[in-house]
Amino acid sequence: MIKKCEFNNIAFLSRIYVNEQEVNKYITDLNKMVTAVNILQEVNTDNVIPxxxxxxMRNIWRQDTVKSSTNSVKKILFNNAPEAENCFYKIRKVLNI
Amino acid sequence: MVLKMNNIINTSIKNLYLNMNFGNVKSVDIINTYITHIKQLNLKLKAFVYLNETASIHLAEQIDKKIQNGEHIELLAGIPIGIKDNIMIQNEPMTSASKYLLNYIAPYNATVINKLKKINIICIGRTNMDEFAMGCTTETSIYQQTVNPWNFEYIPGGSSGGSAVAVSAGMVPIALGTDTGGSVRQPASFCGIVGYKPSYGLISRYGICALASSFDQIGIFAKSIQDTVSLASHLIGYDHRDPTSEKINCFKECNLSTYNRKNFIIGIPKQIMNFNIDKEILQLFNEAINKMENIGKLKIIEINVPAYKYVSALYKVIMCAEVSSNIATFDGIRYGYRSHKGFDLNDVYSYSRAESLGYEVKKRIMFGTYVLSAQNYQKYYYQAQKVRTILIEQLQDAYKKCDFIFSPAVLQMPVKLGEMLSDECDIFLIVANLAGLPGITVPYAFTKYLGLPIGMHFMGSRFSDIQLLQMAYIFEQLSGFNASKYPDIK
Structure with missing residues (x-):
């Protein structure tokens, strides 16, 4: 069963902040799902290939050459960015120093 | 004979094409009729979230000019189509009904859209859906609640509920959706139309917003099998941009009249009786079997697929794992919603996702993360992949004895808005996604208790799509379902 400590780790790994008020609801729902999928443990899967x-699927290879991107393509892509400047994405600091 | 405006909605796409070519109706008139119809009906049904009025009329005018100049036009040219809001159309919004993508403009066309544009099918608007296709009621959409056109108090099904309602109510004659665990076939059943999911790999997934990549497949909504085939023949084909696309050209010629019904054997898995099927659905299912056997002269046999027992659990584990991986790209950096809270990069990810994704999406991401975590990977994800192999092998054995597996499309009738569907409602449809098989829902009857339509489901072996559509065509004629009937919406 998922307990609060493990849930906090799952939420961290999922990169989702969860309100304290919602934690219990998530834990209850996730535990229902865990219970439902535990039925898979009864299947003998020795020597079964996953x-x-x-x-x-096959890899799709291309020549390792740089292609120039047109300004119009760049404009479309960067227009979708929440924050961008001169065709660079703006982000907040990566390291907490 | 000039085709009257109010008859346009009731005409098959093939007849619309013929009427356009004979000068009985203009493409512009067809598009204007549908736009008016969509605007009127959408007030109640809320099936569309975006209408591309100006561009649609402009394209229709170009088609009319071509016809006037005596140029050849393809069968579906000038026909309007509804597109689920998770398929990219260049320079148009594509939101997947999520707050995260509310301001997103698609930078390129999905391969299916390029194929539609090549033959001048008119993408008239975007249809509503569950957020990121996660749901089976169309209730998790950020926009609005789409309702069942046959009774506004009931759900239309989902996740492609908008497309299903649009076709069912005659807002468009055809529409596209995506089917990860029955998301085309289930709403098709609830709305009384045809819903077809091809074999995995036959229609390119390039340009769709992925949910679970090993299950996702673009599917088709139509009023009839003939209309389904007309559209499918243009969409199926290899695409080098999709690494899961298949080079098998099994759809080159699909002639519905070349079947030999005596050769078809229908298998009924004995395990389906272990599920809690609604009494009236079960009664109609048995009636359908009798019709196929006695009137259709088809051979019906019982088959054994014990792994049906694990389908729901399998789907939960693998789908959520793939969701967790796919949705990781939604980080608030390159596109989509960004929160202004927090101080560092990790805060950007975590607050952006927390504030913009709905409860169901977050729950699935977290469950996927749980089954993929180091301590649970072997127990859940790896085990599920192995059980998936067992299911596939059992199905392969079954298809040595029969051509198609037949079942009710769903276990229960649509529920009222806000009520919960059973966890196993779509279980018979999910099998096709787990094994990459083609499946099709064919409307069968209106139930007496609720007066809502219900469909039956055929599932073929991998790449038996032509035979499956031929079987569905036989069943369409046997069922006696009046496909030309439209819901009375006032």
Whole structure:
């Protein structure tokens, strides 16, 4: 069962801040899901190969060459950015020093 | 004979095309009729979240000029289509019905959109959906609550509820959705129309907002199997931009009249009786089996797929794991919502996601993170992948004995707005996503108790899509369902 300490770690790994008022609701719902999927433990899967995908996925290779991007493409992409300046994304500090 | 405006809505897309070519109706008239219809009905149904009026009329005028000049136009040219709000159309908003993407403008076209534009199908507007396609009621949308056109107090199903309602109510003749765990076929069943999910890999997923990548597939809504085939034949095909796209050209020629019904064997998994199926749905299901056997002269056999028991658990684990991975790209940096709270980069991620994503989305991300975490990976995710293999092998064995697996589309009738659907409502549909199989919901009847439509589901072996559509065509004729009937919306 997921307890509050483990839930806090899950929320941190998920990069989601959770209001204190919502914590218990999440824990209850997540535990219901854990209970529901525990049924999988009864299946003997010795020597079974896992299925990750339905297709035989292949890598798509391209020449390792730099292609120039047009200004119009850059404009479209950076227009979607919450904060940008001169075709650079603006972010807050990465390290807390 | 000039096609009257009020008859446009009731005409099949093939007849609309013929009427356009014979000069009985102009493409502009068709588009104007549908725009008026959408505006009127959307006040009640709330199926559309965005209408591309000006561009649609402009394209229709160009098509009319082509016809006037005697140029050839493709079968679906000038026909309006509704597009689920998680498929990219260049320079148009694409929000996946989430606050996170409310200001997002798509920088390129999805491959399916390029294919539609190539034959001049008119993308008339964007349809409502559950946030990031996570839900089965269309209630988690940031915009509005889409309602069932046959009874406004009930859900339309989801996650592609907007597309299903739009086609059911005649707001558009065809629409696209995405199907990760029945999200096309379930609302199609609840709204009384056809919902088709092709074999995984047949329609390119390039340009859709991913939910669970190993399950996601673009699907089609239409009033009839014939309309479904007309659209599918343009969308299916290899795409080098999608690494999961298949080079199998199984859809080159799909002629619905070339089937031989005596050759088709229908399998009914004995395990489906272990689920709590609504009594009236079960009664209609048995009636449908009798019709196929006695009137259709089709062979019905019982098959054994014990792993049906694990379908719901399998789906929960793998879908949430893939959600957790896919939604990690929504970090508030390159596009989408950014919170102004906090001090450092980690705060940007965590507050942006907390403030812009809905409860259901966050819950699935966290459960996916849980099953992928170091201490739980083997127990849940790896085990689920192995059980998925067992399910696929059992299905492969079943398809050695039968051509299609037949079941009710859903376990229960639509619920009232705000009420919860059963956790296992879409269980028979999810099997197709887990195994990459083609599935199709065909409307069957209106229930006596609620007066709402309900559909039946056929699932074929991998890449048996043509045969599946032929089977669905047979069933469409056997069912006696009046597909030309539209809900009375006042």
């Amino acid at each position: 299925t990750t995908h339905m297709t035989s």
